[in-house]
Amino acid sequence: MAIALAGLALFLVVPPFLPEWITFLLTLAWAKALAVLGIVLLLRGGLLTFGHALYYAVGAYTAGFAVKFLGVHDGLVVLVLAVVTGAAASALLGLLLARYRGMHFGLLNLAFSMVLYAILLKFYAVTGGTDGLRLPTPLLAGVKPAAAHLRLTIYYVTVVLTALLLYVAYRFTASPLGYTLRAVRDNEVRVEYMGASVRQAIYCSYIVAGVLASVGGVLAGFSVGHIVPEVSFWTQSGEFVFVALLGGTGSVLAPVAGSIVFEFVRNYAFKYSPYTWQMTLGLVLLIIIFFLPGGLWSLTGMVRRWIR
Amino acid sequence: MKTRLLGVIALSVTGVIAVVLSLAAAQAPSPKVAGAPKELRIGIVTLLSGPASSTFGIPAKKAADAWVEKINDEGGVGGAKLVPVLTDEAGPGDKVVAEFRRLAADEKVDLVVGYISSANCVAVPPVAEELRVLTVLFDCGTTRVFEEAKYKYVFRTAAHTGIDGIGAARYLLTAKPDVKTVAGLNQDYAWGRDSWEIFIRALRKLKPDVQVVETLWPKLFQGDLSAEISKLLTAKPDVVFHSLWGTDLASVNSQGRVRGLFRQSLVIHNNSAFLFKEFRDLPEGFVIGFRGTHWPEIPDPAKNRLQREFIERCTKKFGEPCGSPHGSYHMVQALQGVKAAYEKAIKAAGRWPSVDDVVRAFEYLEFDSPSGRIAMAVGGGHQAIEDSLYGTVKLDAQRKQNVLTSVRVFPAKCVNPPDGVKTLDWIDQGFSGAQCP
Numbered sequence: 001m002a003i004a005l006a007g008l009a010l011f012l013v014v015p016p017f018l019p020e021w022i023t024f025l026l027t028l029a030w031a032k033a034l035a036v037l038g039i040v041l042l043l044r045g046g047l048l049t050f051g052h053a054l055y056y057a058v059g060a061y062t063a064g065f066a067v068k069f070l071g072v073h074d075g076l077v078v079l080v081l082a083v084v085t086g087a088a089a090s091a092l093l094g095l096l097l098a099r100y101r102g103m104h105f106g107l108l109n110l111a112f113s114m115v116l117y118a119i120l121l122k123f124y125a126v127t128g129g130t131d132g133l134r135l136p137t138p139l140l141a142g143v144k145p146a147a148a149h150l151r152l153t154i155y156y157v158t159v160v161l162t163a164l165l166l167y168v169a170y171r172f173t174a175s176p177l178g179y180t181l182r183a184v185r186d187n188e189v190r191v192e193y194m195g196a197s198v199r200q201a202i203y204c205s206y207i208v209a210g211v212l213a214s215v216g217g218v219l220a221g222f223s224v225g226h227i228v229p230e231v232s233f234w235t236q237s238g239e240f241v242f243v244a245l246l247g248g249t250g251s252v253l254a255p256v257a258g259s260i261v262f263e264f265v266r267n268y269a270f271k272y273s274p275y276t277w278q279m280t281l282g283l284v285l286l287i288i289i290f291f292l293p294g295g296l297w298s299l300t301g302m303v304r305r306w307i308r
Numbered sequence: 309m310k311t312r313l314l315g316v317i318a319l320s321v322t323g324v325i326a327v328v329l330s331l332a333a334a335q336a337p338s339p340k341v342a343g344a345p346k347e348l349r350i351g352i353v354t355l356l357s358g359p360a361s362s363t364f365g366i367p368a369k370k371a372a373d374a375w376v377e378k379i380n381d382e383g384g385v386g387g388a389k390l391v392p393v394l395t396d397e398a399g400p401g402d403k404v405v406a407e408f409r410r411l412a413a414d415e416k417v418d419l420v421v422g423y424i425s426s427a428n429c430v431a432v433p434p435v436a437e438e439l440r441v442l443t444v445l446f447d448c449g450t451t452r453v454f455e456e457a458k459y460k461y462v463f464r465t466a467a468h469t470g471i472d473g474i475g476a477a478r479y480l481l482t483a484k485p486d487v488k489t490v491a492g493l494n495q496d497y498a499w500g501r502d503s504w505e506i507f508i509r510a511l512r513k514l515k516p517d518v519q520v521v522e523t524l525w526p527k528l529f530q531g532d533l534s535a536e537i538s539k540l541l542t543a544k545p546d547v548v549f550h551s552l553w554g555t556d557l558a559s560v561n562s563q564g565r566v567r568g569l570f571r572q573s574l575v576i577h578n579n580s581a582f583l584f585k586e587f588r589d590l591p592e593g594f595v596i597g598f599r600g601t602h603w604p605e606i607p608d609p610a611k612n613r614l615q616r617e618f619i620e621r622c623t624k625k626f627g628e629p630c631g632s633p634h635g636s637y638h639m640v641q642a643l644q645g646v647k648a649a650y651e652k653a654i655k656a657a658g659r660w661p662s663v664d665d666v667v668r669a670f671e672y673l674e675f676d677s678p679s680g681r682i683a684m685a686v687g688g689g690h691q692a693i694e695d696s697l698y699g700t701v702k703l704d705a706q707r708k709q710n711v712l713t714s715v716r717v718f719p720a721k722c723v724n725p726p727d728g729v730k731t732l733d734w735i736d737q738g739f740s741g742a743q744c745p
Contacts, residue, residue: 019413020409021409021410021412021413024405028402028406128498129497129498130498130499131426136434147438150438224405225434228401228427228431230400231401266403270403271410271414274394277396277399
């Protein structure tokens with residue numbers, strides 16, 4: 001806990017001294033970490049989803065439609081809306097999906113995210129199709145952030161919100177429901193025999209994971225300023241799974257570490273190998289799988305052992 | 309005697325030196341401007357991977373290589389050498405924006421030339437405004453950029469896709485004035501939908517009794533188009549309009565040719581999305597359009613020095629013209645625009661210009677390019693207009709190769725709306741003020 005707070009303090013103090021593009025990358029990394037966190041939560045229950053970008057897109061397009069059709073320009077109002085739509089969407093689809101396990105769960109999620117992708121693509125007049133929607137700079141509680149501090153403001157809002165949600169997720173994993181979810185991964189039948197409801201544990205976790213991703217979608221959307229249907233495409237889900245594996249599932253902080261490393265690796269891959277950046281990312285994942293099967297987070301355990 | 313000989317030698321040596329010096333002076337690059345940096349760093353963003361890289365991205369990259377070399381051979385811009393910083397446009401939207409920010413802050417580029425995808429051309433301009441980085445969109449088509457927003461630091465040196473559809477409608481009425489039925493075959497994404505919308509609205513305005521018998525929306529990169537071609541063969545339209553590119557263009561050409569689509573209907577393609585070397589395999593009777601006069605014979609290289617030089621430079625560097633008409637000419641146009649804007653700004657300021665000086669010089673600028681004179685005439689002086697070129701592919705029996713015949717060039721003011729008017733509004737108002745021959 002102390003280490004986590006120290007880490008957070010570092011992320012709060014340092015950015016004003018960093019170049020703006022790095023602050024932007026960090027904002028993006030923190031925002032996406034929420035979607036990754038959703039995947040990690042489900043992974044703790046032994047459920048791997050290949051369609052979590054669905055909720056990320058629900059959040060992003062909630063923001064897009066709120067601005068375009070409802071004239072809502074306040075970022076905080078949009079965030080509340082996104083929590084509602086994210087919860088509604090995951091509660092609805094969860095009714096069906098919480099019944100499935102393993103590959104069926106992964107692929108059904110993928111299918112639903114691709115359905116949303118197709119809708120975003122086809123309803124061109126409403127969604128802007130592949131050209132996407134603009135997300136202008138949001139107001140914050142009715143105040144327009146000063147242009148000079150715009151990036152830092154968005155960064156701080158993102159980091160503080162994400163940190164809060166990380167804490168909520170941490171409490172969730174430490175709650176009876178969170179422990180039930182872990183037990184589900186080990187043995188579902190035993191959990192039922194003990195009198196706990198597997199269905200309830202999975203359904204609730206699914207909604208929490210959906211809301212996390214939805215908030216992530218809003219934060220990332222506002223920091224980029226533009227959203228496209230690709231946010232619901234399977235490659236986006238794949239990226240989240242990639243980052244989840246990169247970071248590891250050992251802690252709710254692992255997604256943040258994975259996400260930050262991923263954004264920087266990708267950006268520098270672009271810089272140093274514009275023709276082969278995809279291959280660089282693939283190699284990084286292979287190296288992690290071979291040498292750190294527990295993800296980057298397992299390094300902390302190694303450090304701890306080494307100190308002792 | 310000896311002194312005289314020495315005198316003659318001395319004289320001739322001085323003479324030779326003088327001649328050499330004066331030659332050097334004539335060859336010398338444009339004089340270095342006060343305060344000019346050694347380098348002008350240009351971020352070049354184009355598709356280096358993915359399905360659009362072969363016909364659009366890589367040709368643009370080749371053209372940039374060839375033309376940056378040319379500008380530097382001639383002394384650069386105001387004495388500053390151009391240094392391209394290349395990056396891939398492929399990847400999700402957030403990555404493209406992150407990459408733009410990195411170019412501006414980490415690579416410290418003075419300006420960015422880039423973007424083929426329309427989505428990126430909508431996403432990047434607000435960021436360019438925020439960072440105050442001069443950004444030249446070189447190839448993307450969407451009319452949204454300057455029709456839905458106003459930008460100070462963003463320019464587009466190629467025409468938008470409005471001229472593709474309006475040019476196609478005008479060409480169709482000269483090639484087949486008695487057209488009664490048309491069908492559309494366009495990829496199911498924003499640009500495919502825009503292409504059809506502009507074309508059909510323009511055609512309906514010019515010939516209200518035209519009937520649409522089929523509108524097909526194959527998935528992007530669907531590849532196999534046999535079902536769509538069957539539908540077109542059954543519907544028997546006089547004309548098929550399509551904006552397919554990539555693997556879809558190759559499919560409709562090969563599958564449509566063997567199944568007689570090109571014999572049955574006049575097939576119009578709106579954006580020359582093929583490599584120069586693929587031209588020899590295009591089906592006979594196929595009508596192709598170019599967003600600007602981007603063809604090695606038009607404008608005539610004998611009359612347009614830049615056109616001649618562009619073809620020569622590419623051929624020397626790559627053994628063939630720079631890839632494809634669409635990407636390569638637009639890239640050169642962007643570089644010519646940047647050069648002209650800087651030179652005008654230098655002249656006005658009398659020193660090395662600030663970004664704002666260059667922006668002021670760029671607005672409503674006119675500059676020369678391999679495709680003739682380009683005017684930044686619309687979008688508040690930020691959007692170029694170009695002539696629309698259409699022609700029909702014909703097999704020259706004697707030379708046993710394809711040639712472009714029945715060529716029509718519609719002047720820019722015939723196919724572009726005036727400044728401040730949106731393309732679709734202009735069409736609906738009946739092209740008021742269009743200057744057509």
